[in-house]
Amino acid sequence: MKFNILKVPCLLLSVFFIGSCSSPRGFYQKDFEILPEGKQIKKGTIAILPGMNNDANFLLIKRLIGDLSKKSSFEVVSFDKVYSVVKEKGNLIKKEAPLMSGGGVTMSRVTSVSRETKEGASWISNENKQRILSAQKTLGTKYLYVVWIDHLYELSGGGKFTGVYIDGRLLEYPQNEVVGFTYESYNQKHDFLDFSKSKAQYVEQLLNKVSGELTDKIVEVTGLKK
Numbered sequence: 366m367k368f369n370i371l372k373v374p375c376l377l378l379s380v381f382f383i384g385s386c387s388s389p390r391g392f393y394q395k396d397f398e399i400l401p402e403g404k405q406i407k408k409g410t411i412a413i414l415p416g417m418n419n420d421a422n423f424l425l426i427k428r429l430i431g432d433l434s435k436k437s438s439f440e441v442v443s444f445d446k447v448y449s450v451v452k453e454k455g456n457l458i459k460k461e462a463p464l465m466s467g468g469g470v471t472m473s474r475v476t477s478v479s480r481e482t483k484e485g486a487s488w489i490s491n492e493n494k495q496r497i498l499s500a501q502k503t504l505g506t507k508y509l510y511v512v513w514i515d516h517l518y519e520l521s522g523g524g525k526f527t528g529v530y531i532d533g534r535l536l537e538y539p540q541n542e543v544v545g546f547t548y549e550s551y552n553q554k555h556d557f558l559d560f561s562k563s564k565a566q567y568v569e570q571l572l573n574k575v576s577g578e579l580t581d582k583i584v585e586v587t588g589l590k591k
């Protein structure tokens with residue numbers, strides 16, 4: 366499966382690079398954390414789904430599926446199977462009306478996490494949960510990890526960086542409950558001597574980095590190392 370990564374991220378970036386003064390997230394951030402504290406994630410089947418139905422998100426989950434299959438003892442559903450199930454469903458995560466804004470960036474309830482209470486980390490609307498459940502009924506896995514790119518940005522100062530905000534929810538079945546979350550930002554510095562790379566290629570390089578770091582954290586937190 367080939368993705369038009371050279372087109373789709375550029376279209377996304379054309380929006381966000383205009384306002385490249387975007388500030389980092391001002392809330393609680395975590396690569397991956399289990400909820401509630403002390404909850405045990407058991408070995409079993411897992412499917413990784415894109416919250417947003419576009420090529421950049423499909424590329425991210427393809428990398429995650431490959432990395433998690435290699436590094437964990439989860440039984441990971443193949444990318445081809447996932448793609449066949451979700452390609453026609455549209456976005457699994459549809460954002461609700463924003464609750465707060467700051468630093469010129471509007472945040473929505475589905476992606477904001479309180480540093481003090483972690484409120485919002487497990488929150489997902491019933492509408493979104495039903496869309497995800499529809500995919501789970503087809504896939505039949507014990508866990509679904511729904512992950513998506515919330516925002517792409519570029520920063521300058523001491524060099525140029527491409528950055529991304531990543532959100533995710535790990536759901537357990539048949540309980541249909543959120544038992545883990547991702548709420549983190551990542552960035553990759555541009556090589557100022559390499560003028561041949563496009564913005565989209567830097568995004569692809571960054572998503573490879575995100576997948577590796579996120580997979581390592583999931584394996585560490587769950588203890589399910591292969």
